[in-house]
Amino acid sequence: MFGFFNIDKPLGMTSHDVVAAVRRAFKIKKVGHAGTLDPLASGVLVICVGGATRLSDDVMHGEKAYRARVKFGVTTMTYDREGEITSQTDASHLTAEAIQAAFPAFTGEIDQVPPMYSAIKQDGKKLYDLARSGVEVERTPRRVTIHKLVLQEWTPPEAVVDVDCSAGTYIRSLAFDLGAALGVGAHLSGLIRTRSGAFSLTNAAPLDTLLAADPHTYLVSPKDALRDAPSMMLTDSQVHEIQHGRAIPVPEQTDAVRVMGYNHDNALIAVLEVRGGRAYPSKVFSEFFEE
Numbered sequence: 001m002f003g004f005f006n007i008d009k010p011l012g013m014t015s016h017d018v019v020a021a022v023r024r025a026f027k028i029k030k031v032g033h034a035g036t037l038d039p040l041a042s043g044v045l046v047i048c049v050g051g052a053t054r055l056s057d058d059v060m061h062g063e064k065a066y067r068a069r070v071k072f073g074v075t076t077m078t079y080d081r082e083g084e085i086t087s088q089t090d091a092s093h094l095t096a097e098a099i100q101a102a103f104p105a106f107t108g109e110i111d112q113v114p115p116m117y118s119a120i121k122q123d124g125k126k127l128y129d130l131a132r133s134g135v136e137v138e139r140t141p142r143r144v145t146i147h148k149l150v151l152q153e154w155t156p157p158e159a160v161v162d163v164d165c166s167a168g169t170y171i172r173s174l175a176f177d178l179g180a181a182l183g184v185g186a187h188l189s190g191l192i193r194t195r196s197g198a199f200s201l202t203n204a205a206p207l208d209t210l211l212a213a214d215p216h217t218y219l220v221s222p223k224d225a226l227r228d229a230p231s232m233m234l235t236d237s238q239v240h241e242i243q244h245g246r247a248i249p250v251p252e253q254t255d256a257v258r259v260m261g262y263n264h265d266n267a268l269i270a271v272l273e274v275r276g277g278r279a280y281p282s283k284v285f286s287e288f289f290e291e
Contacts, residue, residue, distance in 0.1 A: 001028060002050040002287050003219040004059065008204035009037050009045040018207060022047055025211045034060035035167070035196055040080055043067075043193035044201050049215075051285050052222060058271070059225055062197020063147070066163045069190030070175045072182065073157045079115045079172035080188045091184040096154040102181050103149040106174065111141035115172050144169040158189060198225055222260070222268040230256035232272070232279070239263055242270050243286075247278040258282070 009018055015036045023031040032053040034046040043066075048056050073091030076083030145166040153160035163171060172188045179186025194201040205218050238248045242261065259272045259279060267287075272279035 003052050003221050004225045005047040006199040006204045007045045008206050011042050014039050026215050032056050041191040044196045044199050044204050046199050051287050061167045065195035066171050067192045068161050068171050070159045070186050071189040072186045073184050075185035076187045079176045087185050089184045091157045100151050107146050109145050112144045112173050113141050114170050223266045229260050231260040234261045242281045247280045250279050
């Protein structure tokens with residue numbers, strides 16, 4: 001198999017747990033995921049199988065959408081409901097209008113400080129390993145983009161907020177920062193990923209459903225998964241050149257530096273890097289070469 005599964009990850013499982021379940025059920029050696037979801041989060045988890053594991057970076061860098069539940073008045077060490085409580089503040093005066101008024105400061109390009117309990121490495125060490133050792137370090141802010149924040153529900157002291165954002169955005173940090181801006185503190189009490197790039201929750205398969213089915217029924221092709229990526233159709237002679245590691249001319253002017261090359265059957269032949277009017281093979285997928 002060569003492609004992706006769009007799975008609605010259940011609560012309580014790590015992304016690695018899901019990968020292991022898919023590998024075990026379908027006896028596939030190469031399985032990976034594109035974008036981690038915490039055990040306390042559910043929703044879209046993209047699983048890469050076969051040669052598509054080499055495309056995880058391309059898939060995971062698409063825009064994301066979440067439905068976040070934010071509890072005001074309580075902060076925790078991990079910025080979510082699993083962590084030890086670090087402060088409690090009366091938030092009874094908070095209104096929906098006040099929450100919405102705080103949104104513009106968190107919309108657009110912002111600098112976001114990642115939580116200590118995260119897998120980001122600093123000086124070669126993962127932040128959560130340092131945090132578990134009782135060490136807190138100053139984190140370098142990261143530039144992220146929040147495209148949209150919409151308050152869907154306000155049931156004091158919890159708000160349900162829809163978030164459209166760039167890859168790499170920490171919703172836990174967003175909840176923490178929003179609480180700080182409103183002067184009462186907050187943490188993330190629930191999270192559902194509703195979209196990851198071309199994959200949406202509407203089309204996601206529950207894990208149990210997938211594991212009990214013919215996997216090909218739910219396999220998403222690279223063509224569909226990477227539909228927003230720049231692409232070009234390759235002739236048989238161009239496929240032959242790429243198979244032997246040779247560059248091919250770019251048929252038309254393009255500003256793209258990374259292009260997906262497909263054959264006449266819409267099978268992904270290679271990821272190409274464009275330089276000086278020629279496309280050079282960066283990743284070549286031998287699965288579709290005829291012997």
